[in-house]
Amino acid sequence: MRRRVLGMLFLVTGMLAGTESARAEEATEKPDDDDPSRWLKELDVTAGSLEADLKLRELELRDGVRVRLSPYYLRSERIHLSLTPWGVRVVGDGVLTFCPCDDPPLSIGFSGGYAGPPDELIVEDPTLRVFGLPVFWLPYLWLRSPRKIGLTMPTVSFRGADGLFLGQGLHLPIGAGMELAVGAYTRGGFASTLDFATTRTLTLMRFDFRSAPAVGARDDLPSGVGLSIDAHGDVGDLGNEKGAHAPSLTWDVDAIRGARGLRTTLELEPLARPYDRASALARLGPLALGVDVLDRRGEALDSYSFAHPYAGLAFGGGLGTIGAATFTSFVGPRIVRFRRADWISDVGLGVELGTPFGVFLTHATTQVDARGAHSGGGPSTPEAGDGRGAAVVAEGKLELSLPLARRLSLVRAAGGPPVLHIIEPLLRFSGVAVRGGGDREALAGFIGTPLLLSTPSARDAPGALDGAPLDATTAIAGLAALGARSSIGAMSGGIAPGTDPWIGKLTAELSLGVLAQPTHRDAAFSGDLRFDTRTTSGSGIHTALSGALARSMVSGDDRTLGWLALGRFRWDTSREGLRLELRSALRGELPVLGAWALLGADAAPRLATITGLYTPGTTAGIGAGFPIGLGMRLGGDVDAYADRFRGLFEKGEPRLLDVHGTFRYRHPCGCFRFGLRGGHVVGREGIDVFANLELAQVGVNDPRDW
16 A cells, blocks of 8 residues: 655654754754755655665655655656755656656656755756657756756747857846846857846846858848846835935836847837936935936947936925925036037926815826026037026916715625726816026927927027027916716726626726917817726736827917827637737827827826827737647737828738747646747848747746746
8 A cells, every 4th residue: 555755754764863963963053954854854755665764864665656856756666765964865767857747748867866955956867858758868967946056948049130049047046036148149149138136126138249240241130239228126215214314226227229239129119119218316315316318229339319417406295194295406417419518407396285175086286397507509509599598387287076986786705895886077177387498409308398389489480490599488378178087896906706707997087178378279089998807717808998089279270180099909718718919009190188188197298298199100910829729829919000090901001010929838737838939020130939948837827827
């Protein structure tokens, strides 16, 4: 009869046989973590028969032996275990697997080794077996947990015209994990990556280099150095009231430098952003030091278009239970390439209040921003006047809403949040006043400048040079919007398991607004609809539709009828079932208020610097995934762009932005996963092919499970 030998039996065995050594360790105050017998607690053994030598601390196991050394599993017909100063010595032929299932796709044959669970496993004569067939042999294999330094899975990819790439990574147990990797192109060149995460920081960096001789004479294949950085985080006592006077540092970098950087960026979303941005802010109490840098994406590593280091004060505080106030004051040089530095001084004061007013909820904000600047001029830009500029923007907003909530009589699971239906009419008023003038280059980038430039005095001189002075001008705009919000679902948006797994949350908002200026009348209608539902099996629907239709009146003439619409729909039958996703964005010549109506900004002039919203065109994409049985799954995505919506359906008109397909295999118990991805992205010639392999037991509902 088979019997199960639990880890407790091994622990008792070790304690009985090692009494004298344990006493010696106690006498010399040796830490318990240095005692190899502690590893016996990790063992879980099943065998048909067992022979134990308590004096030598050895075990002989026979007949269907299974040993669990988390996260590994050993199988053998006969195996000998003994306790040594280096861990558990294993002698005997067997098979090492990474999951408890009977027929894993990958396994490693062995003739012995050492085990120091849960972090170390050294295998002698390892033979890699794929579905039981031996394919690769090594004299030794050293497996380590993420808590130890070790090698990661090798990287093998075919990167379009760059050819085959082979790489290897090193894992370091720093923070939440650091991985350094380096690899080489078989046609000449190399690349390295850094992936580092902590609880408060994230750094992703890639360096790529290919020489001109290695690339050859191909015009579509750039040579040189490329660098891609995505890093953000904060350190110190940021946001901690008790540590208000302690130092803190925050930073955010999103940059792709060099033509090689653009070439080796494989996702569409980062390529779609036109600018590289970097910012950092260090604070000690109210004192602050910071810098902002901006440049076009893909420029040389040592290039910049704009840099603004500054120093000043920044502090804020609460106003009891009704709101908060903030104050900032910064001064520093704004360095523009090919020009002498402009000195910029910015001051801001903001107050935010929110409190019930009878049955209404009120939310009010007041913000005053001021800038004083002196332009240094330069050879490429004629100096206008004395090069000085100044502007002040005062903005106020008031929103009143009346939430009407009704609790629905749905039967909820025990402890689930209530289901509410809320209808909330709202009324918004905003006012903006801007006063400024002087050198328009010195005021470039200031929040109120777009409104100044829209006034008659700023537009009277057709074809005026950018360096021409801006007359002292006052601009006033008023904004009014009437709308309503509505939502139905669990109060927190979650799902109560059991009785109503279908309900997630449905929210909608509609508003009609008018922006009034002396020379402008903008009217816009906007809407927003979102629906989310998810079940424990992974099925669900996610829908997000947003749109704005705006009409601008300039000097009594219809100038613009524009629109902006964003849509996304995703449907999943289960985590590993059918998936369908549709996405689209339509952009017309959108007036200022149209952008405000969609994004919900406090005042329309603040949106004028977001130029990406005003580029007409249409993007559309579709993605799908479906299982084909036996743990295999196919998927793919396509995104395209056209100047007009109809152009998406006309021959030769749409431009392909991204297309890729995937093949994925997941073993039923999750111990082995394999993925193959091939595709093309705008800016890169050829097709990229990537393969990835993962040996890890991941649960069906684990978010890492793809």
